[in-house]
Amino acid sequence: MTAAPNPAPSLIAIDWGTTNRRGYLLNREGIILDSYFDGDGLTNIRDGAYEASLKILAAPWVAQWGSLPILMSGMIGASTGWVDAGYCPVPVNSEGLSKELVCVSEEKNIWIVPGVRTLDNSGNPDVIRGEEVQSLAIGGYSDQLMVVAPGTHSKWIHIQDKSITGFTTFLTGDLFDAVLNHTIISVLNDQARVMNDDAFYRGVRAGFSEYQNLLHTLFSARTNVLFKNLLPTEVSDYLSGLLIGGEIGSGRSEVGMTDAVFVLIGASDLTERYKRAFGACEITAEIMNTNTVGKVYSGIARSAGLIG
Amino acid sequence: MTAAPNPAPSLIAIDWGTTNRRGYLLNREGIILDSYFDGDGLTNIRDGAYEASLKILAAPWVAQWGSLPILMSGMIGASTGWVDAGYCPVPVNSEGLSKELVCVSEEKNIWIVPGVRTLDNSGNPDVIRGEEVQSLAIGGYSDQLMVVAPGTHSKWIHIQDKSITGFTTFLTGDLFDAVLNHTIISVLNDQARVMNDDAFYRGVRAGFSEYQNLLHTLFSARTNVLFKNLLPTEVSDYLSGLLIGGEIGSGRSEVGMTDAVFVLIGASDLTERYKRAFGACEITAEIMNTNTVGKVYSGIARSAGLIG
Numbered sequence: 079m080t081a082a083p084n085p086a087p088s089l090i091a092i093d094w095g096t097t098n099r100r101g102y103l104l105n106r107e108g109i110i111l112d113s114y115f116d117g118d119g120l121t122n123i124r125d126g127a128y129e130a131s132l133k134i135l136a137a138p139w140v141a142q143w144g145s146l147p148i149l150m151s152g153m154i155g156a157s158t159g160w161v162d163a164g165y166c167p168v169p170v171n172s173e174g175l176s177k178e179l180v181c182v183s184e185e186k187n188i189w190i191v192p193g194v195r196t197l198d199n200s201g202n203p204d205v206i207r208g209e210e211v212q213s214l215a216i217g218g219y220s221d222q223l224m225v226v227a228p229g230t231h232s233k234w235i236h237i238q239d240k241s242i243t244g245f246t247t248f249l250t251g252d253l254f255d256a257v258l259n260h261t262i263i264s265v266l267n268d269q270a271r272v273m274n275d276d277a278f279y280r281g282v283r284a285g286f287s288e289y290q291n292l293l294h295t296l297f298s299a300r301t302n303v304l305f306k307n308l309l310p311t312e313v314s315d316y317l318s319g320l321l322i323g324g325e326i327g328s329g330r331s332e333v334g335m336t337d338a339v340f341v342l343i344g345a346s347d348l349t350e351r352y353k354r355a356f357g358a359c360e361i362t363a364e365i366m367n368t369n370t371v372g373k374v375y376s377g378i379a380r381s382a383g384l385i386g
Numbered sequence: 387m388t389a390a391p392n393p394a395p396s397l398i399a400i401d402w403g404t405t406n407r408r409g410y411l412l413n414r415e416g417i418i419l420d421s422y423f424d425g426d427g428l429t430n431i432r433d434g435a436y437e438a439s440l441k442i443l444a445a446p447w448v449a450q451w452g453s454l455p456i457l458m459s460g461m462i463g464a465s466t467g468w469v470d471a472g473y474c475p476v477p478v479n480s481e482g483l484s485k486e487l488v489c490v491s492e493e494k495n496i497w498i499v500p501g502v503r504t505l506d507n508s509g510n511p512d513v514i515r516g517e518e519v520q521s522l523a524i525g526g527y528s529d530q531l532m533v534v535a536p537g538t539h540s541k542w543i544h545i546q547d548k549s550i551t552g553f554t555t556f557l558t559g560d561l562f563d564a565v566l567n568h569t570i571i572s573v574l575n576d577q578a579r580v581m582n583d584d585a586f587y588r589g590v591r592a593g594f595s596e597y598q599n600l601l602h603t604l605f606s607a608r609t610n611v612l613f614k615n616l617l618p619t620e621v622s623d624y625l626s627g628l629l630i631g632g633e634i635g636s637g638r639s640e641v642g643m644t645d646a647v648f649v650l651i652g653a654s655d656l657t658e659r660y661k662r663a664f665g666a667c668e669i670t671a672e673i674m675n676t677n678t679v680g681k682v683y684s685g686i687a688r689s690a691g692l693i694g
Binding site: 284307328 | 465506507508510511512513538539554555556557558560561563564565567568569570591592595596597598599600601602603604605606609610612613615629632633636639640
């Protein structure tokens, strides 16, 4: 018989993003005692009313347990968020992040985890904000991980020995919407689409094998309809496959490593889609949940001395 | 003293595109005796009123010279145009095109030049329509040419011994508009831009050296503003450079040839921009006009027996 986790909460942690946010009530060890989800992401906060919005999230917990330290991550710490929490350079781990927390209110004990920055092959900056906590939550799984967080801006985050050592952003989701709705391809896209596996896989294979030639390969979403190799209802899935396949080709080439374990995190429909795409490219990628995110938040809070 | 060209017109040729069209009054040898330009491209023709629109173009010439054969090329022969003129496979030259002319009206002697089709490395179809005549107009200049026609859908057309042997379409211009106006990059783009050479060249170099990683490199148009390496007024030129540099990198790699002469054709502002981009990539590309396009039209018309 193991001891029951200590039920006394020590920390409120919030993953506060652009469109949604998720709050966690955590004990000292980062066990999630309760959680809360709503759509009050940054774009839904009017006139900078962050504190009022935070109160809505925290009120039931504070009513029951009294005032607790609050640790936030995600776009809430962007230059367009509540307080700009800046970016730590790679390599960085939980302890490194804990040293750079930015204080929103000393009195109310509210803190923000900084984002992480790196430089790409051209010397251009790249950034993550929110995914640093999520990816570190996977860190104990293997010494060498590539955490892939698909989305509007897909992130490939390289974790070695529980540190973030590098990452790359891909504009995949953002570009998918822009190309599907605002280029010549839009006139061929029949919105009455149904999920089409064959079109998706054909797109994945074309994107993966020709990732270095994406500016051209995108045109095949038009010409294949023109030559009746693709139905208008299949354009969306073909294009989705083309861009995800292109991301995988480009990402794997960028990474240049074959011994890393590929792990997918995020919304289940998108990670499922990516898992199938990785499979079509003959790369094994496992979907993992980020339930251990509480341990990362509590670890950072302990290192920073926010909790005992 | 050379003989004056025969002033008797033999043919009306029309390059009829999506947004504009240009008509030529040609003698038997393809000398341009007169020309006409207007904005009655396909998107401006209502209810399929092609014949009425053609009459406007041809009326002054017909009034003066009587009825003449009419030979058209461009999107007028697309599946969405007047009559679908189909596509010839590569390799093809003027004579090959002349064998596949599609008749709009035997009585009125109206014909359309087919487009050209090829297959890319993934086995996906690629097409040109209109550029086949324009690029063949350059054909006498060298035995081995890469004709680059920048635009919404940039075309790289390989000409060997006056035949089109292959080509590649790049979605460069289309993607530029979509990314600039419909992705995260739009919020950082200050429309009050002025032409910025430095930003353009930085974009070109990044796009050229990382063309195989475009899905990621696009994100640098955002992060460079975030880190104040780029002004919001410079985003447009940086992105333009990034995509054109990416096209040149991808195109040159696709081509895999170093001994071809690179020639730019098309609107002067865009070809100038491409010439500067090629220069920044240390590739010499000359701008050439397509004034000899008349000789291609008359050559096709003679081969097809439309004119004596």
